[in-house]
Amino acid sequence: MRKCVRCGAEMDEDFKFTGGFGNVIRRRGLSTKALYPKAAVCFSCGEISIFVEEEDLDKLK
Numbered sequence: 001m002r003k004c005v006r007c008g009a010e011m012d013e014d015f016k017f018t019g020g021f022g023n024v025i026r027r028r029g030l031s032t033k034a035l036y037p038k039a040a041v042c043f044s045c046g047e048i049s050i051f052v053e054e055e056d057l058d059k060l061k
């Protein structure tokens with residue numbers, strides 16, 4: 001579980017971006033290697049964290 005960097009509370013990681021290709025992060029020059037970031041929300045202070053799952057990071061290596 002992610003902890004909020006601002007207040008230390010546990011964040012809700014059950015969020016994702018919607019809207020298609022604009023939300024993809026690609027390595028420059030390698031169009032086949034892309035990340036689909038997720039989002040976590042802190043319901044205590046409103047902080048939003050954008051992150052990538054570990055298994056998705058492995059795909060970039």
Ligand SMILES: [Zn+2]
Nearest residue numbers: 004007042045
């Ligand atoms: Zn917080």
